[in-house]
Structures are given as structure tokens and as C-alpha cells.
Amino acid sequence: MYEKITLHDKTFVPYISNEVLEKAIDKVAEKINADYSRSSKTPVFLCVLNGAMMFAGDILKRCNFTAELMSIKMTSYVGTESTGKIKVPMGLTGSVEGKDVIVIEDIVDTGNTIVALRDILLEKGASAVKICTMLTKPEVYKQSLPLDYVGMEIENRFIVGYGLDYDELGRNLKDIYILEK
Ligand code: IMP
Numbered sequence: 001m002y003e004k005i006t007l008h009d010k011t012f013v014p015y016i017s018n019e020v021l022e023k024a025i026d027k028v029a030e031k032i033n034a035d036y037s038r039s040s041k042t043p044v045f046l047c048v049l050n051g052a053m054m055f056a057g058d059i060l061k062r063c064n065f066t067a068e069l070m071s072i073k074m075t076s077y078v079g080t081e082s083t084g085k086i087k088v089p090m091g092l093t094g095s096v097e098g099k100d101v102i103v104i105e106d107i108v109d110t111g112n113t114i115v116a117l118r119d120i121l122l123e124k125g126a127s128a129v130k131i132c133t134m135l136t137k138p139e140v141y142k143q144s145l146p147l148d149y150v151g152m153e154i155e156n157r158f159i160v161g162y163g164l165d166y167d168e169l170g171r172n173l174k175d176i177y178i179l180e181k
């Protein structure tokens with residue numbers, strides 16, 4: 001099994017192995033393929049940087065229909081806490097006008113980020129917006145926006161790995177680690 005790690009001043013312990021993640025990703029991809037493989041439109045996968053990079057790659061590899069890929073960078077976390085303020089340091093990399101968009105997120109926590117993103121996409125003329133997230137923290141999610149594709153639900157604790165960071169460290173880990181109690 002993989003071991004404890006230290007990032008900056010904090011210790012993290014193993015939580016979800018890459019093997020378990022991959023099985024959940026297979027299921028999510030199956031659902032997306034079922035929904036889009038017969039679609040007459042070419043959908044856009046929208047990767048929310050930086051966290052969703054790995055998940056987006058894993059979903060795209062499993063996708064059996066023609067799709068575009070765009071990105072946007074959004075931030076809300078400082079250290080291990082959400083600030084509640086969403087920043088967009090890099091806007092949409094392409095036009096979503098008239099397009100069906102599948103947002104790819106690493107984790108939905110309070111939901112502030114995806115609600116702000118949904119508003120941006122509708123304002124830019126997207127014809128439909130679906131949300132696909134690797135992880136959710138159902139205890140803290142307070143929005144009415146439905147999460148269309150969810151990999152796994154987790155408890156309300158701080159995690160790193162598989163794209164997720166603690167002040168920019170830990171994104172490269174292929175497994176997920178949780179802050180030690
Ligand atoms: P929300 O706006 O509260 O839903 O927060 C979503 C964003 O916060 C995600 O896209 C992540 O970048 C970040 N985030 C939320 N929870 C965690 C965590 O446990 N570890 C690392 N980043 C997190």
C-alpha cells in the first residue's frame with residue numbers, strides 16, 4: 001500500500017487508490033458515452049484547471065464519440081479552506097456559443113465554482129450545460145444545480161492527489177490522500 005506524505009506543513013494519509021478511482025471513472029464514462037454517442041451535435045468537454053486535468057484526460061481516453069476540448073481556470077481555495085470567492089485567472093479557451101458543454105471538475109464542494117461557471121457558460125450562449133465531477137462532498141453541497149455524472153461521494157475532509165492540491169502541491173499523485181486528523 002502507498003504511504004503517508006508531507007506537503008508544505010501537513011501530513012496526508014492514503015484514502016482512495018488509483019485502482020478504485022479508475023473503476024469509478026469507467027462507470028462515469030459509460031454513462032457519458034450512452035448519453036452522447038448518438039448525439040447529432042459535437043459536444044465540448046470543458047476542463048476546469050488545474051485540478052480536473054487528470055480526470056479530464058481519463059474521461060477523454062474513454063470517450064467513444066467526437067468531442068471538442070476547452071479549458072478555463074477557476075480558483076476558490078487557499079490552503080485547506082474555500083474562500084467562497086471565485087476567481088477566473090484564465091477565461092474560456094474557445095467559443096461555447098450554441099454548443100452542448102460537459103463541464104469536467106475534480107471535486108464539487110460547496111458548489112460555488114460550478115454555479116458561477118454555469119452562469120458564465122449560459123451567458124456565453126452554451127445550448128446545454130452538464131456537470132461531470134470525479135468527487136463530491138454531499139454534506140456541504142448547497143446548490144440546486146444537479147450533478148449529472150459523479151465518480152464518488154466522499155466525507156467533508158480535505159484531500160489531495162489525482163489533480164487536487166494543497167497550495168499547489170500534490171497534484172501529481174495518482175492516488176488520493178486525506179489530511180491526517
Ligand atoms: P467549491 O466551489 O466549494 O465547490 O469548490 C470547488 C473547488 O475547490 C474544486 O474545484 C477544487 O479545486 C477545490 N477543492 C474543494 N475541495 C477540495 C479538497 O478537499 N482538496 C483540494 N481542493 C479542493
Ligand code: MG
Nearest residue numbers: 048049051106
Ligand atoms: Mg478545481
